[in-house]
Amino acid sequence: MTPPAGREGGQGPSELVLRVASAALLVPLALAVIWLGGWPFAALAALCAMLLLREWSVIVGAGNAYMLAAFSHAGVLATLVLAMMSLVPWALALLFALAAVVFLAGLAFGRAPERWVSLGILYSGLTGIVLVLVREGHFGALLILFLFLVVWVTDIAAYFVGRRLGGPKLWRRVSPGKTWSGAVGGFLAALVAGYGVALAGGVSSPLAWVVASGLLSIFSQMGDLFESALKRRFGVKDSGRIIPGHGGVMDRIDGLVGAAILGYALALALGAPMLDPAAVLVQMKGL
Structure with missing residues (x-):
């Protein structure tokens, strides 16, 4: 979930008001569920995964395949x-x-939308699984909040820096509004946020948090670009309209999806247990 600042593209005052109002309701709810953990958080992760899969199916043209939807x-x-x-x-x-x-x-029935849905199953399912594993592992609430913070800070800083400085486009064909200045601004802001979290927590190795925040920021922006590429491939502007002023769930948490899935994959590559990806930070004396 991202806060109201949004992406680098322009937006009118009325849309900004809707964004702020929606965030004012949704962010406290999300934070409360994160704090509770357990099955309440798992239910939230499951809801996000279900909505992601539904929106993905609609984008790729399988929105009316009801048997496929029920099965997946x-x-x-x-x-x-x-x-x-x-x-x-x-x-x-x-x-x-x-x-x-x-x-x-x-493949057997020659239906391209169904083949695309298979990727959506991985996209949505891995997101839900990783969020559950991070929350249930060591320092779960702290790590989930850290993940959200990095994604939010990256998104907000990229928006304002990109609008302020402009410059060369990051990937014009996929996302014409995003700039290199915004991407770098989001990355640097995430580094500062990671260092701030380390100082506030009094950890023994702030560098571990800075490195983690930088990597998650990059993964978050990759997730954002991936969703943009998918929508452009199918000629869709928004993934949905479920959140007033924000579009669909995928539009709001695409960065979180990228940071969660790619961050989890990197943690496993670095030797973290499958059930506790945050153990990497513990091993680096970051906690």
Whole structure:
């Protein structure tokens, strides 16, 4: 979930008011659920995953495939239940098997939308699973808040720096509004945020937090660009209209998706346990 500042493109005063009002309601709710953790947080992660998959299906032209929707949504929900029960290998195995079945079915019947839905299953399912694992691991509430903070700071700084400085476009064909100045501004702001969190927490190695915030900022911007590329591929402006002033859920948490999934993959590559990706920071004496 991102706060009201939004992306580098322009917006009118009325849209900004809607963004602020929506964020004023949703952000406190999200923070409360993060604090509670457990099944309430898992339910929020599951809701986000279900909405992501629904919006993805609509974008790729499979919005009216009701049997496919029921099958894929039920499967993704089952993977999140398994993750919450600490059965992560089973959750991941089920998720990839589900995606493979949908892809092969689309291939067999010559239906391109179904093949695209298989990627959406991974996109939404991995997001939910990773969020659950981070929250249930060591320092779960702190790490989830840190993840949200980096994504928010990156998004807000990229918006204001990009509007202020302008300059060369980051990837004009995919996202004409984003600039290199905004991307760099978001990255630098995330580094500052990471250092601030380390100082506030009195950790022994602030560098670990700075490095983590920089990587997550890059992953967040990659997630943003990925969603932009998907929408441009299918000629869609917004992923949905469920959040007033913000568009769809995917429009708001695409950066969080990128930071969560790619951050989790990097943590595993660095030797973190599958059930506790935050252990990397512990190993680096960052906690």
